[in-house]
Amino acid sequence: MQQxxxxxxxxSTQMGTLVLELWAMVQTLTAQINELQARLNLNSRNSSKPPSSDGLNKPQPKSLRKAG
Incomplete structure (x- = not known):
């Protein structure tokens, strides 16, 4: 990383170039953060991951029976 x-x-031209470069970096990092958050939100019910990969945060099973 540069100083x-x-x-x-x-x-002012150099300052504008620096601002544009920083803006591009912010946009790239924001996209990466969004992608990583989306990956964290995946579990076996909304992806092709096996249930064993859910760990301790397994979703509660939904019963198909109606309450009586």
Whole structure:
């Protein structure tokens, strides 16, 4: 990772370029975070993962019987 340049020495063009690069990095990281969160939310009921991969957070089974 590079050091932050002295912002007082940058021209407005350089400052604009730096802002655009940082914005692109933020967008990329946000997309990666969203993808990882979506992967964390997967379990055996909403993906092709086997039930054994659910660990201790297994969803409660839903009964098909009606309450009497």
């Amino acid at each position: 932050l340049p002295d912002l007082s020495t940058l021209s």
